[in-house]
Amino acid sequence: MAEKLYDLSTPVGFMAPDWMGHPAWGDKYLERVHRHEVPFAPGMSRRVSVYIGLWHKGTHFDSQTHHVNGGVGGGLMPLENFYGTAVIVDFRYMKKWDVVTAKDLENAKPKIEPGDIVIMNTGWHRYWRVNDYIYYNYYPGMYTEAGEWLLDKKVKMVGGTWGATDHPLAHYPLRLMYPHLYEEYKQATGKDADVEFPDYEPCHQICSSNMIPAIENIGGDVDEVTGKRCTIAAFPFKFDTSGHALRVVAITDE
Amino acid sequence: MATKIYDLSQLFWPGAAMWPHLVSDIQYGQDSFIGVRSTGWHGLNHPGWFDMGGQPGMGVPIPMNPSIHGHGWIGHMHPGTHVDAPIYLMPEGITADKIPLENLYGTGVIIDMRNKGKWDTITAEDFEKATPKIEAGDFVVVNTGWQTWLKPDKSYEYYNYYPGLVPSAAEWLIKKKVKAIAGTWPVCDHSLSFTPLEKNMPWLYNDYVRETGKEPGKEFSGGFEACLTMLLKSGITCIQNAGGDIDEVTGKRCTLCAWPFRMEETDAAMVRLVAIVEG
Numbered sequence: 001m002a003e004k005l006y007d008l009s010t011p012v013g014f015m016a017p018d019w020m021g022h023p024a025w026g027d028k029y030l031e032r033v034h035r036h037e038v039p040f041a042p043g044m045s046r047r048v049s050v051y052i053g054l055w056h057k058g059t060h061f062d063s064q065t066h067h068v069n070g071g072v073g074g075g076l077m078p079l080e081n082f083y084g085t086a087v088i089v090d091f092r093y094m095k096k097w098d099v100v101t102a103k104d105l106e107n108a109k110p111k112i113e114p115g116d117i118v119i120m121n122t123g124w125h126r127y128w129r130v131n132d133y134i135y136y137n138y139y140p141g142m143y144t145e146a147g148e149w150l151l152d153k154k155v156k157m158v159g160g161t162w163g164a165t166d167h168p169l170a171h172y173p174l175r176l177m178y179p180h181l182y183e184e185y186k187q188a189t190g191k192d193a194d195v196e197f198p199d200y201e202p203c204h205q206i207c208s209s210n211m212i213p214a215i216e217n218i219g220g221d222v223d224e225v226t227g228k229r230c231t232i233a234a235f236p237f238k239f240d241t242s243g244h245a246l247r248v249v250a251i252t253d254e
Numbered sequence: 255m256a257t258k259i260y261d262l263s264q265l266f267w268p269g270a271a272m273w274p275h276l277v278s279d280i281q282y283g284q285d286s287f288i289g290v291r292s293t294g295w296h297g298l299n300h301p302g303w304f305d306m307g308g309q310p311g312m313g314v315p316i317p318m319n320p321s322i323h324g325h326g327w328i329g330h331m332h333p334g335t336h337v338d339a340p341i342y343l344m345p346e347g348i349t350a351d352k353i354p355l356e357n358l359y360g361t362g363v364i365i366d367m368r369n370k371g372k373w374d375t376i377t378a379e380d381f382e383k384a385t386p387k388i389e390a391g392d393f394v395v396v397n398t399g400w401q402t403w404l405k406p407d408k409s410y411e412y413y414n415y416y417p418g419l420v421p422s423a424a425e426w427l428i429k430k431k432v433k434a435i436a437g438t439w440p441v442c443d444h445s446l447s448f449t450p451l452e453k454n455m456p457w458l459y460n461d462y463v464r465e466t467g468k469e470p471g472k473e474f475s476g477g478f479e480a481c482l483t484m485l486l487k488s489g490i491t492c493i494q495n496a497g498g499d500i501d502e503v504t505g506k507r508c509t510l511c512a513w514p515f516r517m518e519e520t521d522a523a524m525v526r527l528v529a530i531v532e533g
Contacts, residue, residue, distance in 0.1 A: 005355040005356060005359065007355060007516070009515070009516040010516065011351065011516050011517075011518055012515075012516060012517045012518060013517070013518035013519060014518075014519075030519055030520070033330070036344075036345035041450070041453070041478065044478050045343075045345070046342055046343050046521075047341050047342055047345075047521045048330050048332065048342070048521055048522075049330060049331070049519070049520065049521055050328065050329055050330050051327055051328070051329065051330070051331060051517070051520075052326070052327070052328045053326055053327065054324060054325070054326040054327075055325055055326065055327060056324060058515070058516065058517065059515070059516060060515075066324065073325075075265060075266075075526075076265075079259045079261055079526075079528060080259060083257075083259055083528075083530065084257075220516070233359070233511055233513070233530075234513075235511065235512075235513065235525075235526035235528050236526055237263070237266075237334070237335070237336075237515075237523075237524035237525055237526050238261070238263040238264065238265045238266060238334060238335060238498075238524075238526055239265075239266050239267070239334070239524070240265070240267055241325040241327075242324050242325040243324070243325060244515075245515035245516075245517060246515055247355075247513030247514060247515050247516055249355055249359070249513055251359075
C-alpha cells in the first residue's frame with residue numbers, strides 16, 4: 001500500500017472571492033519588492049513579494065482568538081487538533097441555503113466517530129472563482145443544532161466547502177449586517193432571516209470556545225476523497241494570529 | 255501507543271528577529287511595516303473593521319457576540335519557519351503553492367550537528383557520517399542548536415554567526431536525491447556566503463576580517479546563496495528557521511511534514527514543520 005496525498009485547499013490569487021464583510025484593502029495581495037528583472041548584482045536576482053491582506057482568505061481556519069477575547073492564536077493551539085483520522089462526508093445533495101441538521105450529521109457516511117476530524121463536502125467549491133456571489137451568499141451551511149451536535153460528538157476539527165463555518169443567513173442582525181441578503185431571502189421565501197436565524201455565528205462561537213479548529217473554504221480535490229475515511233494533516237504556521245491560511249491535505253492508503 | 259507530534263517551528267510575532275541580509279532589505283524594512291495588522295479588535299463591538307468605510311456590516315451591534323478579532327498581514331513570506339520556492343532565486347522557477355505535496359511530506363531524519371559553532375561549515379563529510387544514515391528520498395532536518403539564538407536580543411548572533419551549508423554539502427544532498435532539507439538556520443547557505451559580502455553585509459565582513467584576519471570572499475567563494483540555488487534547481491524543498499522542540503527528536507527517523515498554504519505566485523510561504531512519531 002502506498003500513501004497518496006490529496007490537496008483539499010482552494011487556490012487563492014488575485015481577485016479571489018472574499019467574505020462580504022471583509023475590508024477592501026484585503027485585495028492588495030502581493031507586491032514585489034525584489035524582481036528578477038532588476039538584478040541586485042550582475043547575474044543575481046530574486047523575487048520577494050509582500051502580502052497585504054487578511055489571513056481569513058481562501059482555505060483557512062479561525063483560531064480561538066478570532067471569537068474569544070483572550071483566546072490564543074492559531075499557531076499556539078495544540079498541534080494534535082490539526083492531525084488525525086478524518087471523515088469526508090458527502091453533503092453534495094444540499095442546495096442553496098440548506099441548513100445542515102443533526103440528522104444530516106447522524107446519517108453521514110462514513111459515520112462520524114468521537115475524536116474525528118470532520119470535513120463536510122457540500123459541493124459549493126464548484127463556485128469558487130466561478131460565481132463569487134453564489135459562493136458566499138447561497139452556500140448550504142451549519143447553524144446552532146449542527147454545532148452542538150459536533151461538540152457533543154467531541155470532534156477534533158471541522159471543515160467545509162463553504163464560505164464560513166456558519167450559514168450565510170446566520171449573521172444576526174442580518175437586516176443590518178448584510179441587507180442585500182436579508183432582502184433577497186425575504187423576497188424569495190417570504191421569511192424573516194432574523195427570526196429564522198436569531199443566533200449570530202453560533203458554530204464559530206462553539207468551535208472557538210472549545211478549541212475546535214474550524215476550516216472554511218475547503219475545495220481542491222475534495223471530491224476525490226469524499227465518502228472516505230482518511231488522515232488529515234493541516235498544520236498552521238506558527239503565528240499568534242486570529243486566522244491562518246491553511247493547506248489541508250488528505251492522506252490515504254491505497 | 256499514540257502518535258506524537260513534535261513542533262519543529264519557531265514562533266513568529268511582529269517583534270521577532272528578521273533576516274538582515276541585503277542592505278536593500280533593511281531600507282525596505284525601515285519604510286514598511288512588517289507584521290500583524292489587526293482589522294477588528296475585542297475592545298470594539300463587532301465587526302470594528304478598521305478602514306472599512308461603506309462595507310456591509312460596519313458598526314452593527316451584535317448582542318450575542320461582543321467582538322471579533324481579525325488579523326491581516328503586511329510583510330513578505332520569509333519570516334520564521336518557511337519554505338523557499340524556486341522562483342525566489344530563479345525567474346523560471348515554480349511558486350510555493352506549486353511545490354508537489356509529496357516533496358513536503360515523508361520519512362526522514364533529524365540529524366545532530368549541535369557540535370557546530372560560530373561560522374563552522376557543514377560539509378559533504380558531515381552528511382556522509384550523519385546518524386541516522388541519510389537515505390535517498392529522505393526529508394533531512396539538521397539541528398545545529400542555533401535556534402536558541404533566534405530571539406530579538408540575540409538576533410545578531412543568529413543571523414550572522416550561524417554554521418551553514420557549503421557547496422560540497424549541497425552537492426552531496428543532490429547526489430543522494432534527498433526530498434527536502436530543513437535546518438536551524440536562516441537559510442540553506444553559510445552565513446558568510448553572501449558574496450560580495452563587503453557590499454551586501456559590510457558589518458559581517460568587518461566582523462570576520464577583524465576576528466580571523468581572513469578574507470571571506472576567498473574562504474567562501476561559492477557565490478551568492480550558492481547552495482540554495484543548487485538545491486532549488488534540483489527540486490529539493492528548502493526550509494529555513496527550523497527550531498521549536500527539535501532537540502526532543504534529534505537523532506530519530508520519523509515522518510516530517512511542512513505544507514505551505516495554497517496562495518498563488520508566492521516566492522515563499524511560512525510553514526509548520528512537524529515531526530510525526532508513530533507510537
